[in-house]
Amino acid sequence: MTVIELAGIERVFHLGDSEVHALTRLDVDINAGDYVAIMGPSGSGKSTLLNLLGLLDRPDAGSYRLEGRDVTTLSPDEQAAVRSRRIGFVFQSFHLVPRLTAAENIALPMMLAGIPVVERTQRVVQALKDFGLDQRADHRPDQLSGGQRQRVAIARATIMQPAVLLADEPTGNLDRATGDDVINLLEGLNQRGMTLIIVTHDPKIGLRARRQLMMEDGLLKSDSARPSAVVAST
Amino acid sequence: MRNADILRFARDATTAYPLRTSLSVLAMAIGVAAVVVLTALGDGARRYVIEQFSSLGSNLVIVLPGRSATGGFSPANAITTTPRDLTVDDAAALSRLPLVRRGRAAGRRHVRDQCQWPAARNTGRRHGLDLPRNSQLQDGARAFLPEADWNRGSPVAVIGAKIQEEIFAGRPAVGELIRLGDRRLRIVGVLKSTGQGLGMNTDEVVFVPVAIAQGMFNSNTLFRVLIEAKSRDQIEQVKRDAAAVLKERHGGEEDITVITQDAVLATFDRLLRALTAAVAGIAAISLAVAGILVMNVMLVAVTQRTGEIGLLKALGARGSTIRNAFMAEAAMLSLVGALTGYGLGLFGAFVLRQAYPVFPAYPPNWAVVAALVTSLSTGLLFGIMPARRAAQLDPVQALMKH
Numbered sequence: 050m051t052v053i054e055l056a057g058i059e060r061v062f063h064l065g066d067s068e069v070h071a072l073t074r075l076d077v078d079i080n081a082g083d084y085v086a087i088m089g090p091s092g093s094g095k096s097t098l099l100n101l102l103g104l105l106d107r108p109d110a111g112s113y114r115l116e117g118r119d120v121t122t123l124s125p126d127e128q129a130a131v132r133s134r135r136i137g138f139v140f141q142s143f144h145l146v147p148r149l150t151a152a153e154n155i156a157l158p159m160m161l162a163g164i165p166v167v168e169r170t171q172r173v174v175q176a177l178k179d180f181g182l183d184q185r186a187d188h189r190p191d192q193l194s195g196g197q198r199q200r201v202a203i204a205r206a207t208i209m210q211p212a213v214l215l216a217d218e219p220t221g222n223l224d225r226a227t228g229d230d231v232i233n234l235l236e237g238l239n240q241r242g243m244t245l246i247i248v249t250h251d252p253k254i255g256l257r258a259r260r261q262l263m264m265e266d267g268l269l270k271s272d273s274a275r276p277s278a279v280v281a282s283t
Numbered sequence: 284m285r286n287a288d289i290l291r292f293a294r295d296a297t298t299a300y301p302l303r304t305s306l307s308v309l310a311m312a313i314g315v316a317a318v319v320v321l322t323a324l325g326d327g328a329r330r331y332v333i334e335q336f337s338s339l340g341s342n343l344v345i346v347l348p349g350r351s352a353t354g355g356f357s358p359a360n361a362i363t364t365t366p367r368d369l370t371v372d373d374a375a376a377l378s379r380l381p382l383v384r385r386g387r388a389a390g391r392r393h394v395r396d397q398c399q400w401p402a403a404r405n406t407g408r409r410h411g412l413d414l415p416r417n418s419q420l421q422d423g424a425r426a427f428l429p430e431a432d433w434n435r436g437s438p439v440a441v442i443g444a445k446i447q448e449e450i451f452a453g454r455p456a457v458g459e460l461i462r463l464g465d466r467r468l469r470i471v472g473v474l475k476s477t478g479q480g481l482g483m484n485t486d487e488v489v490f491v492p493v494a495i496a497q498g499m500f501n502s503n504t505l506f507r508v509l510i511e512a513k514s515r516d517q518i519e520q521v522k523r524d525a526a527a528v529l530k531e532r533h534g535g536e537e538d539i540t541v542i543t544q545d546a547v548l549a550t551f552d553r554l555l556r557a558l559t560a561a562v563a564g565i566a567a568i569s570l571a572v573a574g575i576l577v578m579n580v581m582l583v584a585v586t587q588r589t590g591e592i593g594l595l596k597a598l599g600a601r602g603s604t605i606r607n608a609f610m611a612e613a614a615m616l617s618l619v620g621a622l623t624g625y626g627l628g629l630f631g632a633f634v635l636r637q638a639y640p641v642f643p644a645y646p647p648n649w650a651v652v653a654a655l656v657t658s659l660s661t662g663l664l665f666g667i668m669p670a671r672r673a674a675q676l677d678p679v680q681a682l683m684k685h
Binding site for chain 1: 284285288292295296299590591593594595596597598599600601602603604678679682
């Protein structure tokens with residue numbers, strides 16, 4: 050089943066008088082449960098692509114269907130609802146709210162979605178156990194190590210059981226060993242059926258994915274799933 | 284997002300930045316406290332004046348010598364430049380009016396130099412049986428000055444508490460003789476200490492019959508005549524009658540001024556209410572300033588927490604949710620500031636009352652309500668702009684600022 054269908058996606062930024070084509074003629078399908086790495090040098094458009102996939106940004110042209118539903122035409126509030134229920138984000142710099150404890154950070158998406166407190170507490174307790182954070186529930190982010198912070202962030206991203214997990218350089222701020230732990234954790238989630246999309250410029254991490262998308266100057270340069278098709282279009 | 288969660292989230296956000304929170308709360312508190320204390324002062328002044336004036340009696344009509352020139356120039360005024368004095372006979376005539384319950388002639392004079400003791404600063408001359416309002420005779424006293432022919436006063440006096448203390452050093456004074464000028468007077472009563480009175484302290488006063496006083500000071504004029512109407516409805520009638528009687532007695536000229544206690548009270552009341560409102564208005568400016576400070580603080584909060592706003596959007600927060608969260612935060616700052624200021628203001632009024640016990644410095648209810656409502660609404664009003672700014676942030680840009 051296809052979870053993400055991108056067709057003819059264009060994204061243009063206006064910097065002064067010049068136009069920068071961040072994404073050009075992008076056609077990508079991603080299957081449910083897939084494990085995709087988006088790679089490429091800085092400025093190649095991979096972060097723009099991730100923002101589009103996460104509904105944080107809108108394309109200037111083309112269509113984006115998430116789970117069969119066209120999400121580019123949705124109102125901002127409807128897009129927020131889709132982000133809340135169907136998309137999880139993991140960031141390079143963790144993006145934990147500093148004044149909230151680990152448990153409160155994990156509960157944040159459920160709080161925003163208006164889930165009752167009792168259910169929230171149950172799910173947070175379960176998540177803390179699943180991610181090995183039982184002892185850290187009441188710690189604030191500045192009392193956690195980098196690896197623990199990213200685990201809190203991943204627990205937060207998955208607490209709403211989204212269809213797609215988007216990770217933007219999830220190991221960028223971590224040392225090698227901790228980074229490997231985090232990647233193993235993400236791969237474990239993928240093995241249990243969650244679609245995982247990682248943006249990285251680290252080839253070692255990229256090559257662990259089942260499928261690699263290589264970006265360059267806003268174009269999809271190669272797609273390990275369809276080697277010939279992409280080359281033909283460029 | 285549930286309302287309880289929005290409130291909890293806003294509360295956590297305010298407590299996470301104690302310095303900026305306490306500063307904006309302080310600004311709002313000072314504004315509200317200023318309104319409460321200043322209106323307490325203004326309204327206290329009003330109550331003080333009204334209370335003092337009411338202590339003269341009720342349903343009073345006041346007759347003063349001299350014409351008040353409120354009617355502009357008139358030939359009659361130009362001819363009679365010197366008004367006729369108000370005499371004891373005038374007062375007696377007034378008290379015979381059918382609607383008058385009783386009349387009271389009053390004069391007063393500073394007699395410090397003529398007296399043998401230092402504390403006697405004033406002497407009041409009164410006639411009639413009634414005590415000054417709010418005054419009571421001490422035990423052992425018989426009655427106030429006896430009712431007798433107004434032109435033949437018996438040599439008696441009622442003295443104030445302080446005078447008794449200074450002359451008799453606590454010994455009983457009733458029945459003793461004192462010398463006042465060249466007269467020897469028997470003390471028939473001592474007033475209890477009250478320490479209050481409009482322009483006169485009854486603790487330092489000697490009351491003597493009007494005839495005695497006129498003999499002592501070689502004068503037959505009265506300071507004023509107070510007449511009391513039988514009921515409230517008859518005040519206007521008494522006022523007209525009094526003016527007519529005195530016009531007849533004074534050869535057809537209206538050379539006296541008759542005012543009613545109610546009119547004076549109403550005038551003071553209006554004046555001091557206007558003063559209180561003006562003071563409240565000035566104090567309210569500080570509330571507007573505090574509102575702007577709350578806006579400033581909230582703008583800083585939006586800038587400081589741009590990354591957090593981006594995150595909340597990525598996690599599925601609607602623009603309206605973020606706006607509500609920031610509005611709740613601004614409302615909380617204002618509310619806590621307003622309540623703190625209310626407490627501070629009440630405490631300030633309490634301190635005022637402790638320092639000046641005669642001064643009833645209570646803030647009027649309308650001012651308290653107005654201060655609280657103004658502070659809350661300015662806080663919310665000035666919270667709108669920062670909250671909208673937060674809600675409209677572009678999530679991609681916001682997330683980059685971490």
